[in-house]
Amino acid sequence: MPRSLAARIVQDPSDGFRHLPHLHTQAPDLHVSFDVLGGGRIRARMAGPAVPALRGTEHKADLGARPDEVHGASARLCARWKERFVDFQPVDDQGRALRDRQRPFATVADLTAAPEHELRAVVADLVRGGASLLFDTLLRGDDVQTAVFRSYLRSALSQQGLRIRFDSDLHLPWPMLCVAADPSAGKASLDTLFARFLGHRHQIEHTGDAYAWIGTPRTTQSQPVVSLNHDVRVGRTTKADAVAKVLADGTLCTVRTTYEELIRDFEQPHLDEQLMYFWCHGEFVGNAPEPPVLAIRLTDGTPFDGHTVRELRADYRHSSFRPLVLLNACYAGLAGASADRSFLSRMLIEHGAQGVLGPLIAMPQAFAAEYALEFITRYLRADANAGRITHDLARHFAAQYRNPLAFTYGLHGGMDAQLERANGGEA
Incomplete structure (x- = not known):
């Protein structure tokens, strides 16, 4: 007669297998890599269901562009956003600044009251710059390989709603780049212009390191574990206080100043937070x-940078430290002249962070606080992963505020990061 036998598990032979990171992520629709080779050559590769499979070969091209000129064009595009948009200053017929409209695109987040023609002219200029960096600088060339690669990539990027990973030695402002600009862009509607930005069309993350983190899955909690790390003097007239309230509502929140x-x-081996703001x-x-690196400063003004992260976390690379980091500080996600300029986010990811989200330019505080309020609210509700929220x-x-500044927030990794609770479900 059959009967149930008592069993006691003494070993988990699949333990190592279940820790492999590919079991917990979804492959992107498009994976584009730009590798810097010896002699300053750039090799481009592309794969994924968003591009057709090729018989007996792959999408690959050695580009004619060189890293220094691509970096220079990238820096100019970021400067262009600050000069033409953030610092935009209307003038009267005699060229004098209008005192009642001082930097109107920087002082408020909602630009629905701004004159349409002003916004359209500035955004059209940014579209031209974003398309030129991608197609006229990085992917320029008349050789067959480059022309075919450029054609396939242009076709893929012209689609909507893809999940795209730019795995690259070149740190570029990917969401600020654009599909090819129309010669009549200056006459196009704002909605048409906004839709040309890659950040509007797709979910995007930038990666670069191989096997950035492999280890035991992080511990989940019944309440989200978060932190607010801030300079109390920043953004007093913005929605910064509202962000702090949302961050602390129903969470275990640590405040550091x-x-x-x-x-x-950071020097605690078991530092375990799901969202670090x-x-x-x-x-x-x-x-x-030595090249400059990004440093952030809290209320006391002492710089904290990627070197500090490495000093404090070097012995704990496979610990429970697995937060998504929203680094809402000027240039925090900057795609600069070299990887050194994104050194802080690279060190956070190398030592466990799922990803880092931050602005690629000097960000006006009014918009930065509005963006953080929306992102943190949605992330703590676990409506979607970070890639989906950033895209949304x-x-x-763009649609509700007529403001393109959300295109300047870049994800360094973390497209699949999502809040989970201890019961195994979403928050």
Whole structure:
């Protein structure tokens, strides 16, 4: 007669297998890589269901562009956004600044009251710059390989709603790049212009490191574990207080305002947070001849950078430290002249962070606070993963606020990051 036998599990032979990262992520629709080879050559590759499979070969081209000129064009595009949009200043017929409209695109997040012709002219200029960087600088060339690669990539990017990973030695402002600009772009509607930005069309993440993190899956909690790391003097007239309230509502929230508090917790082996939010100033610091790196400063003004992260977390690379980091500080996601300029986000990811989201330009505080309020609210509700939320916000601010600044927030990894609770379900 059959009967049930008692069983006691003494070993889990699949333990290592279930830790493999590919079991917990969804492959992107388009994977584009730009590798910098010896002699300053750039090799481009492309794969994924968004492009046709080729018989007996792959999508690959050695480009004619060189890294220094691509980096230079990238820096010019970021500067163009600040000069033409953030610092935009209307003038009267005699060229004098209008005192009642000082930097109107930077002082408020909602631009629905801004004159349509002003917005359209500036955004059309940014579209031209974003398309030129991608197609006229990075992918320029008349050789057959480059022309065919450019054609396939242009066709893929012209689609809507793809999940795209740019795995690249070149750190470029991917969501600020554009599909080919129409010669009549200056006459196009704002909605048509917004739709040309890659950040409006697709979910995008930038990666670069191989096997950035492999280890035991993080511990989930019944309440989200979060932190607010801020300079209390920043953004007093913005929605920064509302962001702090949302962050603390129904969570286990740690508040840090000084460098000492940051290093106290970063050197703890079991630092375990699901969302880590920084609201502070960012700037580049360095000691010549070394290139400058991004440093952030909390209330006490002591710089905290990627070197600090490495010093504190080097012995804990496979710990429970697995947050998504919203680094809401100027230039925090900047695609600069070299990987050194994104050193802070790279070090956070190398030592466990799922991803880092941050602005690619000097961001006006009014918009930065609005963006954080929307992102954190949606992320804590676990409506979607970080890639989906970032994409939705790009479209939300363009449609509802007539503001393109959400295109300047870039994800360094983290497209699949999503909040989970201890019961195994979403929050």
